[in-house]
Amino acid sequence: NAGVTQTPKFQVLKTGQSMTLQCAQDMNHEYMSWYRQDPGMGLRLIHYSVGAGITDQGEVPNGYNVSRSTTEDFPLRLLSAAPSQTSVYFCASSNPRTNSYEQYFGPGTRLTVT
Amino acid sequence: DQQVKQNSPSLSVQEGRISILNCDYTNSMFDYFLWYKKYPAEGPTFLISISSIKDKNEDGRFTVFLNKSAKHLSLHIVPSQPGDSAVYFCAASWGTSGSRLTFGEGTQLTVNP
Numbered sequence: 001n002a003g004v005t006q007t008p009k010f011q012v013l014k015t016g017q018s019m020t021l022q023c024a025q026d027m028n029h030e031y032m033s034w035y036r037q038d039p040g041m042g043l044r045l046i047h048y049s050v051g052a053g054i055t056d057q058g059e060v061p062n063g064y065n066v067s068r069s070t071t072e073d074f075p076l077r078l079l080s081a082a083p084s085q086t087s088v089y090f091c092a093s094s095n096p097r098t099n100s101y102e103q104y105f106g107p108g109t110r111l112t113v114t
Numbered sequence: 115d116q117q118v119k120q121n122s123p124s125l126s127v128q129e130g131r132i133s134i135l136n137c138d139y140t141n142s143m144f145d146y147f148l149w150y151k152k153y154p155a156e157g158p159t160f161l162i163s164i165s166s167i168k169d170k171n172e173d174g175r176f177t178v179f180l181n182k183s184a185k186h187l188s189l190h191i192v193p194s195q196p197g198d199s200a201v202y203f204c205a206a207s208w209g210t211s212g213s214r215l216t217f218g219e220g221t222q223l224t225v226n227p
Contacts, residue, residue, distance in 0.1 A: 004157070031213050042118070042203055042217030043158070050213050058214065090157050094212060099165075101146040101212030105157030 002026050004106035006091050012112045013081040021076040021109050023091030031094045032074040033058070033103065034066065036087040043090060049074055050096075081113045117141045118206050120218035128226055133191040135221050137204030140185060146207035148215065149178060149189045151200045158203060162189070194225045 007022045025032065030051050035043035035058075045058030047066040055066050063085060065077040074093075078085060088110050092103040118139045127133045137147075145166050150158035164171040164178045164187070171178050177190045191198055204218040 031211075033213070033215075035215075035217075040219060042120075042205075042219045043215075044217070045214055048213055050210060059216070092157075096211035096213070100160070100163045101148060101207045102160040102163065103212070103215060105150075105159070107157050108155070 004091055004093055004104050006089075006106035006109050008109060009107070010110050012114065013078075014114055015081060015083060017081050018077070018079050019081065021078075021089055021091075021111070023074045023076065023106060024072050025074075025091075025093040025104070026072065027093060027095070027104065028071060029093035029095050029104070030071070031096055031103075032068065033092045033094075034064070034074070034076045035090045035092065036060065037090065037108075038087050046076065046089075078111075081111075083113045085111065086113045087111060116219075117144075118204055118216050118218040120202075120204055120221050122221050123219070124222040124224070126224045126226060127194050129196055130193045133189075133194045133198065133223055133225065135189040135191075135202050135204075135223065137187050137189075137218050138185060139187075139206050141206070141208070141216075142185070144206035144208055144216075146212055147178070147180060147187050148205045148207065149176075150203045150205060150217075151198075152203060152220070153200050161202075191223075194223075196225050196227050198225050199223055 033048040
């Protein structure tokens with residue numbers, strides 16, 4: 001099992017550019033989430049999905065779009081990048097039927113917007 | 115407002131001694147609490163969790179204690195090892211079966227040989 005994979009590992013964008021951060025998992029997990037981590041802060045939830053075709057907003061959804069057409073993939077789209085979106089982005093997946101509520105995290109994408 | 119807080123940005127302990135990491139929360143609707151460990155340039159990895167209906171959970175060297183009346187939880191690591199040096203995040207679950215987590219700011223633990 002590769003677990004949760006994220007691409008790219010690093011990205012530099014100019015203000016106003018768009019891009020998609022990719023996330024895939026091979027554990028057949030129903031739940032997937034996107035978080036961002038900024039210096040001195042914990043991870044903050046951007047969007048999440050409880051199954052294919054179902055997405056919802058987290059704490060900091062503005063400026064980001066998501067869709068979930070398959071169980072495996074959960075891409076995060078930045079439509080018009082802003083310097084405030086400079087951050088490290090983590091994707092996570094989980095199986096709601098465990099009794100630990102553990103989420104498995106990918107290695108992260110470090111995004112810089114200039 | 116910050117619903118999960120870790121008030122100690124850093125903690126330093128000697129190898130073999132106990133490490134105690136603390137976390138406070140404000141939302142009584144949280145149903146599960148989790149601890150994650152994070153090394154630089156890696157994603158967080160799960161350590162241990164506890165249901166809001168319990169007050170203690172153990173897994174090997176790691177024990178989590180929950181005090182609901184004080185809205186406080188702590189992670190004990192005994193004995194501490196140099197490989198435990200990392201950032202530790204406390205997280206609280208809300209919503210359907212752990213679909214959403216709220217994280218604290220993290221505590222940098224350094225275990226000195």
